[in-house]
Amino acid sequence: MSAWELPDGIDELTGDQAIAFENSRRKLLDLYQEKGFGLVIPPMVEYVESLLLTSESLNLKTFKFLDSSGGRLLGIHADITPQIARIDAKKSCNSVEKYCYINAILQTSADDFYSTRSPIQAGAELYGSEDIAADIEVIELMLESLKLLSIDSIVLSIGNVGIFNSIIEQEDLTSEQYVLLRRIFQSRSAPDLNVFLSNTKLINADKFEKLMSLEGGSKTLTDALTIFNGNSKAERSINDLIEIDEYFSNKGVEVIYDLAELKSYEYHTGVVFSTYSKNFSKALAQGGRYNGLGESFGKYKNNRSATGFSFDLKFLSQYI
Amino acid sequence: MLTIALSKGRILEQTLPLLKRANIEISEEELSSRKLILNTNNENVKIIIIRATDVPSFVQHGAADIGIAGKDVLMEHGAVGLFELLDLNISKCSLMVAATSKEMLDQQTLKIATKYVNCTKQYFQQKGQQVEIIKLYGSMELAPKVGLSHCIVDLVDTGNTLKANGLKPLEHIIDISSRLIVNVASYRTKNKQIRGYVSKIKGKL
Numbered sequence: 001m002s003a004w005e006l007p008d009g010i011d012e013l014t015g016d017q018a019i020a021f022e023n024s025r026r027k028l029l030d031l032y033q034e035k036g037f038g039l040v041i042p043p044m045v046e047y048v049e050s051l052l053l054t055s056e057s058l059n060l061k062t063f064k065f066l067d068s069s070g071g072r073l074l075g076i077h078a079d080i081t082p083q084i085a086r087i088d089a090k091k092s093c094n095s096v097e098k099y100c101y102i103n104a105i106l107q108t109s110a111d112d113f114y115s116t117r118s119p120i121q122a123g124a125e126l127y128g129s130e131d132i133a134a135d136i137e138v139i140e141l142m143l144e145s146l147k148l149l150s151i152d153s154i155v156l157s158i159g160n161v162g163i164f165n166s167i168i169e170q171e172d173l174t175s176e177q178y179v180l181l182r183r184i185f186q187s188r189s190a191p192d193l194n195v196f197l198s199n200t201k202l203i204n205a206d207k208f209e210k211l212m213s214l215e216g217g218s219k220t221l222t223d224a225l226t227i228f229n230g231n232s233k234a235e236r237s238i239n240d241l242i243e244i245d246e247y248f249s250n251k252g253v254e255v256i257y258d259l260a261e262l263k264s265y266e267y268h269t270g271v272v273f274s275t276y277s278k279n280f281s282k283a284l285a286q287g288g289r290y291n292g293l294g295e296s297f298g299k300y301k302n303n304r305s306a307t308g309f310s311f312d313l314k315f316l317s318q319y320i
Numbered sequence: 321m322l323t324i325a326l327s328k329g330r331i332l333e334q335t336l337p338l339l340k341r342a343n344i345e346i347s348e349e350e351l352s353s354r355k356l357i358l359n360t361n362n363e364n365v366k367i368i369i370i371r372a373t374d375v376p377s378f379v380q381h382g383a384a385d386i387g388i389a390g391k392d393v394l395m396e397h398g399a400v401g402l403f404e405l406l407d408l409n410i411s412k413c414s415l416m417v418a419a420t421s422k423e424m425l426d427q428q429t430l431k432i433a434t435k436y437v438n439c440t441k442q443y444f445q446q447k448g449q450q451v452e453i454i455k456l457y458g459s460m461e462l463a464p465k466v467g468l469s470h471c472i473v474d475l476v477d478t479g480n481t482l483k484a485n486g487l488k489p490l491e492h493i494i495d496i497s498s499r500l501i502v503n504v505a506s507y508r509t510k511n512k513q514i515r516g517y518v519s520k521i522k523g524k525l
Contacts, residue, residue: 112401113381155508187399191391191407191499216511256511276508281382282401283505 009110009117013314021120021317025102027148028122028313032100035141037124040099042083044106048075050086053296055266056179058082061107078107079265080121081308082293088127088304089297096128102313112282115315123287123310127294130305132243135271135289139244142285142309143253146275149316153278155254158244159261161268161288162237163211163228167204181208185262188212207231214259218245224259240271267293271307279319285311322365322506322513325384327372331498334410335388342520376402376501385506385514391496392475395439403507406500406522415439417491418482419464419471425490427470433463434473443473443493461485 006012013021029039052059052075061078077083084099091097102122110117124141126134139156146154164185173181177200184192193212197205210227214220221242228234241257248255263272263286272288287309294304324339326332336346345361358367368384376397379387392415394404415436419425430451434440437455444451454469461481463469475496476482476489500518507514 113377153509155511157508187402187404189404189499191404191497216515256508274508276505278509281503281505 007117009107011116011118011314013317017318020320021314024149024313024317024320025122028102028145029100031144031148032124032141035098035124037098037100037126037141040084040087040101042077042080042087042101042103044104045074045076046083046086048073050297051075051077051082053082053085053267053293055082057265061109063106063108076106077103078105080105080123080310081125081265081267081290084125084127084308085290085293085306086297088125088306089294094128096126096134098124098126099308100124114282115312118314119312120314121310122313123308125306125308127304127306129307130291132240132271134305135240135307136244136247138287138307138309139273142273142275142287142311145311146277146285146316150320151277151284151316154284155256155276155278156248156273157256157258157261157276157283158241158271158273159258160237160241160271161262162240162270163224163234163259164262165269166228166231166233166237167207167211170204171202173200182262182266185212185260186264188260212260215257217255217257218249220257220259221245237270244271263288273309284316285309322386322510322517323384324365324367325370325375325378325387326367327375327388328369329372330411331372331388331390332369334498335408338408338410338521342517344517373397379501379503382503382505385503385510386517387501388498389501390498391494392436392439394499394501395442395494396436398438399501401504403502403504404499405502405518408498408500408521411496411498413475413477413496414489415473415493415496416476416489417471417473417493418461418476418487418489420486421488422490424464424470430471431469432471432473433460433469435460436473439493440473461487 048064051062058079063076064073067074080101080103088097102120104118104120107117124138126138143154181196184196190212193209202208214224221238224238225235228238261272267290268288269291270289274283274286276283289307291305292303293306326335344365346358346367350358356369358369360367370378372390373393375387375389376394376399378384380401390411430449432440432451433454433456435455435457437453440453456463460472460474463472464487465485479489482489502514
């Protein structure tokens with residue numbers, strides 16, 4: 001091993017790239033301040049209990065080590081969202097709170113071939129509003145962030161995890177079966193879903209089958225309403241998407257509805273979204289609603305509503 | 321522009337009629353050439369010819385929009401970051417455990433020769449069986465015969481190769497067939513185009 005060598009998935013920015021990153025960071029922070037999102041700088045290290053919450057995927061992504069002074073397990077933050085949930089819970093308020101951050105994080109494995117294990121995560125989160133206007137506000141801010149970074153030809157993909165959750169909560173699945181079904185949905189594998197459904201008796205088998213193929217334009221939403229007629233939770237989730245659709249119908253953004261989208265971290269509960277561009281082979285920014293994440297910190301009896309987005313600024317600043 | 325990744329051999333032969341039904345055709349001249357990027361009758365569709373095991377990587381990383389790959393290759397690769405939209409029902413076979421006799425599987429730590437390391441590990445983990453895996457790249461059937469392993473995990477089609485080497489297929493792991501896979505970002509940014517081709521291929525299956 002040479003002394004100059006960096007570990008796998010760890011990189012650095014120098015010269016023009018470093019300048020481009022710093023300029024973008026400043027512009028983004030100005031934008032977020034202007035929109036009323038207050039800056040937070042969470043610590044790099046925390047107790048794992050507050051960093052991981054209930055997400056097994058996040059658990060696998062997090063570097064951990066023992067705190068020799070107290071014997072407790074510490075983790076290096078692999079995602080900022082749980083930290084914002086802790087910060088918001090500590091405030092113990094019921095008002096709408098808006099946060100933004102641009103922080104280096106560390107992950108045990110990169111998200112994909114083009115990502116590193118040391119991304120610089122930029123994002124914004126809005127707490128305390130169940131209203132669909134909050135989802136629209138963060139989606140708008142996400143699109144504005146990408147515009148500021150000169151990313152064009154954007155396609156916005158929107159789904160709602162609430163639909164999947166409304167039917168899976170009626171099933172009696174083992175944790176292994178639940179993980180497998182999530183994985184099947186994440187790969188949109190209709191063939192694997194057929195095998196799963198033939199091996200596992202589900203009350204909503206036909207609904208799972210139909211949900212997997214529910215993607216496309218606005219018509220997808222009316223089709224979904226017909227399919228989930230009588231399921232009030234699913235109907236509410238679809239109606240949220242219809243409101244979003246009405247808002248974006250004249251905004252000049254190409255929108256695709258993908259109702260089978262579940263996201264990789266398990267904490268999402270409602271509207272989820274990702275942005276793609278013709279010049280990139282992966283999602284550039286993504287996020288969604290994750291009500292109740294702060295409950296782990298014991299401050300709220302009721303669900304504290306939250307929605308937000310994030311992206312890897314280090315990755316995107318290389319293309320500016 | 322749409323790029324489709326295929327591997328030479330059985331998958332290519334069996335995929336060509338499916339593509340033809342979706343109005344994508346490759347001339348004999350292109351097919352018999354040594355080129356790795358083939359033109360089709362549609363100037364907006366190119367075919368790249370790569371190794372079967374590389375197809376998921378090309379699609380996952382967006383070097384190809386669509387690919388045709390065996391379920392065995394996808395399971396071994398992990399296939400994260402791509403959509404697996406169709407079972408094409410071609411190149412069908414099974415992933416199986418084979419040994420000289422059933423008794424050979426009755427071991428405290430089972431030694432297995434295979435090129436499907438991840439699939440094998442996962443299968444025996446679910447069974448609660450401790451295993452030690454030796455990765456081989458070919459002539460798998462030889463391993464139990466020369467004492468390298470207790471059994472093998474490999475694709476079985478007719479079972480003739482196993483039989484010729486004194487092995488019996490003992491446990492069925494999973495049915496294998498070729499799948500149509502799509503890069504997630506391509507599926508968003510070229511949605512209408514890809515869905516059009518997929519539905520034409522699906523309609524004819």
